[in-house]
Structures are given as structure tokens and as C-alpha cells.
Amino acid sequence: xxxxxxxxxxxxxxxxxxxxxxxxxxxxxxxxxxxxxxxxxxxxxxxxxxxxxxxxxxxxxxxxxxxxxxxxxxxxxxxxxxxxxxxxxxxxxxxxxxxxxxxxxxxxxxxxxxxxxxxxxxxxxxxxxxxxxxxxxxxxxxxxxxxxxxxxxxxxxxxxxxxxxxxxxxxxxxxxxxxxxxxxxxxxxxxxxxxxxxxxxxxxxxxxxxxxxxxxxxxxxxxxxxxxxxxxxxxx
Amino acid sequence: xxxxxxxxxxxxxxxxxxxxxxxxxxxxxxxxxxxxxxxxxxxxxxxxxxxxxxxxxxxxxxxxxxxxxxxxxxxxxxxxxxxxxxxxxxxxxxxxxxxxxxxxxxxxxxxxxxxxxxxxxxxxxxxxxxxxxxxxxxxxxxxxxxxxxxxxxxxxxxxxxxxxxxxxxxxxxxxxxxxxxxxxxxxxxxxxxxxxxxxxxxxxxxxxxxxxxxxxxxxxxxxxxxxxxxxxxxxx
Numbered sequence: 001x002x003x004x005x006x007x008x009x010x011x012x013x014x015x016x017x018x019x020x021x022x023x024x025x026x027x028x029x030x031x032x033x034x035x036x037x038x039x040x041x042x043x044x045x046x047x048x049x050x051x052x053x054x055x056x057x058x059x060x061x062x063x064x065x066x067x068x069x070x071x072x073x074x075x076x077x078x079x080x081x082x083x084x085x086x087x088x089x090x091x092x093x094x095x096x097x098x099x100x101x102x103x104x105x106x107x108x109x110x111x112x113x114x115x116x117x118x119x120x121x122x123x124x125x126x127x128x129x130x131x132x133x134x135x136x137x138x139x140x141x142x143x144x145x146x147x148x149x150x151x152x153x154x155x156x157x158x159x160x161x162x163x164x165x166x167x168x169x170x171x172x173x174x175x176x177x178x179x180x181x182x183x184x185x186x187x188x189x190x191x192x193x194x195x196x197x198x199x200x201x202x203x204x205x206x207x208x209x210x211x212x213x214x215x216x217x218x219x220x221x222x223x224x225x226x227x228x229x230x231x232x233x234x235x236x
Numbered sequence: 237x238x239x240x241x242x243x244x245x246x247x248x249x250x251x252x253x254x255x256x257x258x259x260x261x262x263x264x265x266x267x268x269x270x271x272x273x274x275x276x277x278x279x280x281x282x283x284x285x286x287x288x289x290x291x292x293x294x295x296x297x298x299x300x301x302x303x304x305x306x307x308x309x310x311x312x313x314x315x316x317x318x319x320x321x322x323x324x325x326x327x328x329x330x331x332x333x334x335x336x337x338x339x340x341x342x343x344x345x346x347x348x349x350x351x352x353x354x355x356x357x358x359x360x361x362x363x364x365x366x367x368x369x370x371x372x373x374x375x376x377x378x379x380x381x382x383x384x385x386x387x388x389x390x391x392x393x394x395x396x397x398x399x400x401x402x403x404x405x406x407x408x409x410x411x412x413x414x415x416x417x418x419x420x421x422x423x424x425x426x427x428x429x430x431x432x433x434x435x436x437x438x439x440x441x442x443x444x445x446x447x448x449x450x451x452x453x454x455x456x457x458x459x460x461x462x463x464x465x466x467x468x469x470x471x472x
Contacts, residue, residue, distance in 0.1 A: 005357055017253075040312025048254065070381070074333045076276025083340050083384065085333055088372055094327045097310045097321055104319050120367070124325055127363035127418075130411030130444075131356070136324055145306070148319065175366030181417045200370065208366075 001235050003030040005063060008209070010038040010048065017050055024058055029062045030231035032114075035067035036098040043098055044105035056111035061230040063117045064098060066091035095123035100132070103162040104139075104151050115167065115230050117192060121182035122168040129185055133160035167230065169194035170222065174204030176211050188218040192226045237471050239266040241299060246274040246284065253286055258301035260294055266467035267351075271303035272334040273283045279334055280341035292347035297403070297466040299353045300334060331359035336368070339398040340375075340387050351403065351466050353428060357418035358404040365421055369396035403466065405430035406458065410440030412447050424454040427461045 006023035008018050032055065043064075055062050068090045070080045081090060093097040095118050107114065118125075125132065136159065140149035152159055167187050171194045172178045183191050193209070195202045203214065209222065224235050240371045242259035246252050246364065259265040268291065272279065279300075291298050306316045317326060331354050356362075361368065372395065376385035388395055404422045407430045408414045421426050429440045429445070445458065460471050 037311055042311045042314070045313075071322075074330075075273055075278045076283075080279070080381065082382065083336060083387065084372060084375055084380070085336055088367055089329055089332045089336070089364070090365060092360060092367075093325055094310075096325045100319060100321055100325070120364075123362055124328060124363065127360065128325070128328060128356075128408070128411065130409035130440075131324055131328075131414075134409040134410075134440070136320060139320055144320070145316065146318065151319065172364070173366035173370040175364065175369075177365055177417045177420050178367075181413045182427055184413050195265040204366075204370070223438040 001229055001233060003233055004146060005029055005031040005033055008032045008034055008051075010034060010051070013047055013050065017054065020051065020054060027170075029060075030233060031055075031117075033063040033065060033124065034092045035065050037067055042101050044101040044107070044162040052107060052114060053110045054110055059113065059115070059232060061115035061117050063119070064095065065119050066094035066098075066123075066227060067150075068094050076123065092120050092123035095119060096125055096128075099123065099166055103155075103159060106154060108162045108165050109156060114165075117167040117169060117230065119169055119194075120171055121178060121191070122163070122166060122186060125166075126162050126168075126181045126185035127178075129160060129163075131160065132163060164190065166190070167192055167226070170205055170209060171200060172205070172208070173200045174208045176208045179208050180212055183212060183214070183222075188214065188221045189226060190233060191222050192221045237469055239467050239469055241265055241267040241269055244268045244270055244287075246270060246287070249283055253290065256287065256290060260296065265296075266469060267291075267299060267353075269299040269301060271301050273303055278336040280343070284292050284427070286359045288343060288347055288350060292350045295349065295468065296350070297351035297353050299355070300331065300341075301355050302330035302334075302359075303332050305419065328356050331355060332361055332364075335359065335361060335399060335402055339391075339395060342390060344398045344401050345390075345392060348401075349375035350401075352401075353403040353405060353466065355405055355407060355430075357406060357408055357414060357427070358399070358402060358422060361402075362417045362421035363414075365396060365399075368399060369394065375400065379417050400426065401425070403428055406441055407432040407436060408441070408444070409436045410444045412444045415444050418449055419448060419450070419458075424450065424457050425462060427458050428466065429459045 006029040008016050068086055070086045074081045139151055167190045168182050169192045194206045229235055242265040244252050304322055306322045310317050321395055403426045404418050405428045431441045464470055
């Protein structure tokens with residue numbers, strides 16, 4: 001079985017919601033894709049709430065792809081990001097920020113079963129799990145321009161746990177170190193096979209996964225069962 | 237034995253070089269600390285070459301600390317980075333970019349024995365090793381505003397290898413996943429014990445290291461021998 005996912009432009013939310021409903025109800029799409037920002041606005045902007053509400057109700061996944069271009073410069077003295085670093089490191093950074101924003105805005109409190117799939121195995125999250133867990137535990141206890149004193153207390157569970165509610169894909173260019181870390185952080189039930197092909201090789205991603213010493217059941221989850229569960233379909 | 241390291245301001249390089257020589261020759265400093273940018277300029281700007289040349293000649297290490305503040309916003313629609321994410325993810329991002337810039341500018345070709353110590357275990361590098369290795373192998377083969385066709389060919393070795401010439405410290409807030417990945421990427425001879433105390437707990441970092449199933453010799457390298465070798469001193 002093949003499944004389609006609708007690429008949804010969010011610049012006009014009312015029209016986007018119509019398109020979303022049409023794609024899923026009329027065209028049979030099994031999920032949508034959005035980007036980590038909408039014309040420079042974060043996804044936790046309240047205006048995008050209907051989108052998350054609808055996808056939680058459909059029980060279908062949101063693919064979240066990073067969006068920055070070379071125009072996000074890395075140094076004030078330079079007009080653009082050089083050496084293609086904007087996608088190499090900028091994309092996982094954008095993904096990490098978007099994930100944190102969705103967590104701190106309480107998205108998973110409002111929609112505990114919402115399915116959000118992050119590209120590049122959750123960006124920086126697995127490598128910096130305790131920088132988030134122990135590090136950001138200070139949120140609200142230090143002087144800043146904004147009062148964060150109720151951010152963490154508004155969440156029912158320790159904030160790091162919500163980061164594990166995202167799904168991560170295996171599009172890591174075949175890197176074994178990151179893949180191992182990501183699987184350890186998210187668990188085999190929250191990692192979905194993906195390759196970034198044709199940009200990255202399929203074979204190398206499979207070879208990396210095979211190096212992880214997972215059980216056949218674990219591998220089957222990653223290769224297909226998680227995708228099936230996310231999209232409520234069967235590839236059999 | 238105690239050792240001091242000189243925090244060097246680079247806004248005036250001529251004065252900074254005087255200070256550097258004074259700190260090392262007169263005050264006995266065993267290294268210097270710099271930030272990942274100087275008034276918005278990257279460290280691979282040719283004006284900073286004398287600094288790297290001098291430190292390579294002294295055979296003493298450069299500690300490289302990230303530098304961004306909340307003023308680097310994550311979204312065009314917002315004036316500042318929110319929820320303290322500028323340090324949580326922005327600092328490792330800045331470190332990663334600075335590392336890549338030093339590699340692509342050929343620093344390790346010019347000074348093969350230069351010692352640069354990166355904070356937070358090399359930022360994003362270990363998690364995204366093949367995003368750098370296989371991913372950035374396209375550098376120069378696609379149309380961009382700048383001609384990168386001679387960047388990779390100007391390096392004698394595959395570009396990912398140079399990233400392993402940096403040292404990483406263990407200041408990871410006690411996270412085991414990242415620590416394991418970083419040690420695997422850099423190797424036990426390129427990881428130096430560090431904690432970010434008082435911001436992060438010392439005990440938790442030690443506990444994380446003890447979970448890594450390293451040999452006593454490996455651990456001794458990380459806890460002290462690498463620091464001794466970097467600074468050419470003995471703590472005995």
C-alpha cells in the first residue's frame with residue numbers, strides 16, 4: 001500500500017484548514033507536512049492551534065520539516081550563512097527550537113496523543129537531553145526580560161519527558177553514532193525509517209540501522225510498524 | 237598543581253597578542269579562552285591568524301566558548317530568543333559553526349598540532365557526524381552564491397577527519413547519551429573532564445562518565461591525562 005501526505009502551506013490558515021480537510025477526507029492523505037516556521041512565526045503561535053487540534057482529532061501525523069535558508073547568517077559581519085552550514089546545522093537547530101516551543105506551550109498537555117514526526121532524528125535533542133532536562137530546569141528562576149516562572153509548573157510532568165513524545169526519523173546520512181543516540185532517546189517505538197533520498201543514500205541508512213544490534217521486532221517497528229501505526233494503515 | 241588560562245578579548249588584535257604573550261610568558265598561563273565570534277566576526281577571519289599561529293607555536297590550548305545571547309532571535313516575528321533556548325541550543329550551534337569554519341578555512345592544514353578545546357563535547361558534531369561527512373561532501377557541486385568548488389579539494393584528508401582533531405569537554409549536564417556519543421566520536425584521547433559548575437553539577441557528570449564502561453586507563457585520560465598533555469603540565 002502506498003500513502004500520500006499533504007504538504008500544507010500555512011500562510012492563510014483558514015484556506016489551509018480547508019485544504020487539510022479536503023486532503024484527508026477527500027484525497028485520503030494519511031498526514032500533513034508543515035515547516036518549523038510560517039513566514040517567520042513559530043508554530044506555537046495560537047493562530048495555528050486549529051491545525052494541531054484537527055490533526056489530533058484525525059489521529060494522523062504531522063511531519064515537521066526545518067525551513068531556514070542561507071539568508072539566516074551565522075555571523076553579524078556576513079550577509080549569508082556560508083559553506084551550506086545553514087542546512088547542515090541550521091536545520092537540526094530549527095527543529096530543536098520548534099520542538100521546545102511546542103513542549104513549553106503545552107501542546108502535549110492539550111493533545112496527549114498528537115503525532116509529530118521530526119526530521120533528522122529529533123535534531124539536537126537526543127545529544128543534549130540533560131542540557132534540556134537538568135539545564136532548562138532553571139527556567140523561570142533567573143532574571144530575564146520575560147517571566148517564565150509558570151512555564152515548567154504548567155506542565156504535569158518533567159519537561160524532558162514531552163520531548164520523547166515526538167517521533168524521529170532515521171534520515172542521518174547513515175551516521176551510526178547519531179542513530180544509536182536517537183534510538184536510545186526516543187525508543188524503538190518512536191523512530192521511523194527515512195533516508196532523505198535522493199540527497200542521502202538509502203543503503204547506508206539501512207546499513208547503519210543493522211549495526212545497532214536491535215532485535216528483529218525492534219527493527220520491524222522502525223522499518224514499518226511505527227509508520228503503519230502513525231498513519232493507521234497496513235503495508236501488508 | 238593549579239593552572240591558569242587567560243581570557244583573551246580579541247576586539248583589538250594587536251593588544252590581544254601583547255596580552256597573550258604576557259599571560260603565557262610572564263604570568264605562566266597554560267592556554268587562552270576565546271569566543272566563537274569577535275564582535276560578530278568569525279574566527280576564521282584572516283585577521284585572527286596571528287593568534288592561532290602563536291598558540292600553535294606555544295603548543296598550548298585554546299578554549300573556545302560560544303557567545304550568543306538572547307538577542308539572536310529564533311523567529312523573524314520575535315525580537316529575542318525565548319525560553320532561554322539561545323544558550324540551550326544556540327550555544328552548541330555556534331560551537332558547531334565555528335568548528336566547521338575553522339576546518340574549511342584549512343586551519344588544521346596550517347597548524348596540524350593546534351589544540352582547540354570545544355565546550356559541550358563538540359556541540360552538534362558527534363550526533364551529526366555523517367551529516368557533515370557524507371552530507372557536506374556535496375560542497376561545491378551545487379549552485380550557490382559563492383564558489384565552494386575548491387574548499388574540499390584544498391584539504392588533504394576527508395573533511396570529517398579534521399573535526400576529530402578538536403577536543404571536547406564533558407560539560408553535558410550529566411547526560412549519558414550525549415557523553416557516550418561524544419567519546420565515541422572524538423575518542424578517549426580527545427575528551428577532557430569538565431562540568432560547567434556551578435551551573436551544572438559535578439557529581440552528575442562523574443556519574444555519567446562512570447556509566448560509560450571505559451577502562452581505568454581511558455577514564456584517567458579523560459579525568460586528567462588529556463588536560464595535562466594539552467597544557468604540558470603534570471597534576472602529580
